[in-house]
Structure formats: structure tokens, C-alpha cells
Amino acid sequence: MSTTPQMSQSGFQNDQLEAGGGNEAQEKPLSPTGTMVDEPQSNPNVVDWDGPNDPEHPLNWSKTQKNIHLAIVSLFTLAA
Secondary structure (H helix, E strand, O other), X not given: OOOOOOOOOOOOOOHHHHOOOOOHHHOOOEOOOOOEOOOOOOOXXXXXXXXXXXXXXXXXXXXXXXXXXXXXXXHHHHHO
């Protein structure tokens, strides 16, 4: 009789391991396909800003630059 690992709500293999009743080295979360996951893999398709001080990041724009972009988007919306 073979049993397949079942994922609990917390993502651990079973509740016994989650409660600390099992071996600590086996407490690895399962992926949606049911395989053990060592650490999250980075997605090569994700594009991010160059850091917190990136001048192209909209959060770092001046109020004037934000208002200009807001006006442009608003005018295009009204024209459509």
C-alpha cells in the first residue's frame, strides 16, 4: 500500500510533521504538484526596479511629474 504525501493548509507534508512530532529535516513545504520544495526559485520573467532610489520608479517621481502623467492619462481617457 503506497501513500502519497498530502498537503495540509499550511503547506507541510502532514500535520504530524507540522506539530513537531517528526524529523525536523523533513519539514519542507510541498509544491502544488506534490514535490518537495527546498527554496523558492526566482522567476526569470519578473521585471523589477533597480532599487529603492530608481528615478524611473513612479514612487520616486516628483509631484509635478506625477501630475503631468495623471493629466495625460486623463486627457486620453476623455478623448476616447
